[in-house]
Amino acid sequence: MTYGAMIYDALITPFLEFEFMRRALAAAVALALGGAPIGVFLMLRRMSLVGDAMAHAILPGAAIGFLLSGLNLFAMTTGGLIAGFAVAILAGVVSRSTGLKEDASLATFYLVSLALGVTIVSMKGTNIDLLHVLFGNILAMDDATLLVIASNATITLIVLAVIYRPLVIESVDPVFLRTVSRAGAPSHLAFLALVVVNLVNGFQALGTLLAVGLMILPAGIARFWSRDITAMICIAVASAVVSGYAGLVLSFQTKVPSGPAIILVAAVLYVGSVLFGSVGGLFRQMFPGRHLEA
């Protein structure tokens, strides 16, 4: 077997031979398209950990769905969406009407949700169920699930396009937006809703704990390669797609679980970016070149 054929065999054949790999790849691409731009905004609005908190907040809803109808992705998704929206909106409303910082108010809500979620799962579930909830399974996509993921990604991109301008202005100069428009609060709430939608999306493929990874890690990567928000979003999406693909190949060839494999690939890209990124990378800082004339 030639060298080229070996590479072909390793990188392409799994997707040609197995339908579940093709579905997984499609799911990964859809997740990247929706999640990575959201991740960039989370990072720029200093809300990276809010995404993490929201991921936990989804758990009780998904757990109730599980309690009612077993490992049914639709039930769990619906439950997760309801719980996530409830926490996002309640936290947003509490912080905007009382002046409590959003992160503090969110922390309260998500801790309660997490406690509730674990209680509900342990009332009925087995350890295997718990593993599935915590880490997802991107290799077990059926048509319906894939369709849900693709629709959610589409909705995300459309809504993001609509709220893009107020969202950017609110991130860079919130007082200015407040003086020219009342769009600030609604677009912020719409953005939180998008965070929830994408977490639930990632939840099916990567599980509660890693869903936020495909949003935040690509954003972190992009931050080291560009100073422009449009370019950042493109880089984030591209690195999420690459992570998804390479993670699936890695998982197929080595039996590393698929979700962690995807996140680990993204982590490798992230470390590379921290070291060699053209904007603030460590290597660039250590060897900046001679200073300029003006």
Next chain:
Amino acid sequence: MTAPLQFKDVTLGYDRHPAVHHLSGEIAPGALLAVVGPNGAGKSTLFRGIVGILKPLAGAIMTGGLDSRDIAYLPQSVDVDRSFPISVYDFVGTGLWRSTGFFGGMGNGASDRIARALAAVGLNGFENRAIGTLSGGQMQRMLFARVLLQDARLIVLDEPFNAIDARTSVDLIALVRRWHAEKRTVLAALHDMDVVRANFPQTLLLARGPVAWGSTSEVLTAENLLEARQMCEAFDESAGACAVDDLPSRAA
């Protein structure tokens, strides 16, 4: 703007504690008014009330039919996230919100206007710079360019020349005078009395309540300034509810 900006016995403050206490009066359309007073006198609070981001505790502020898009506001400590990846061009372009709104495109006319605004504040050639790379003075010039694009009837500037060097101040004051010549109403909180005397025909001397309000030369007297300086800055934590119904007021 045809109707004046009116204050009807307005009290503004935080947590029921008044920062501006029982202010009444009106500002004529096209006025160029300096608001002067010690720290804690309520200048910023008054401005926040005028632009509508702080609701009065009592009384009312009538903007004379202006909606929020007709008011340009430059706060004292601008809350700009300077690490945000946005260029000077795009940042200044947000001043066109009035015409582009949520979703409208920025046509060729818009890019001309942005270029002219940047030229007016002396920032030609800065279009593609990230806002995080600007110096303090350049930042203030950029914020003035955005106010310029907002094309507002009422312009509210909260201590716009703080920590700004002489040359930049002169350039920016020229812009303020231009806005006055264009019959816009301009309010500015200031600490430099020489700047006020040289450029602002009218002055409101504020120390919680109005100490004096009228033409600058009559307001900025030694006695008035001394009276303003004696204002007590601290809130009285155990203050009772205010029972005053009306205080004498002045109109400019």
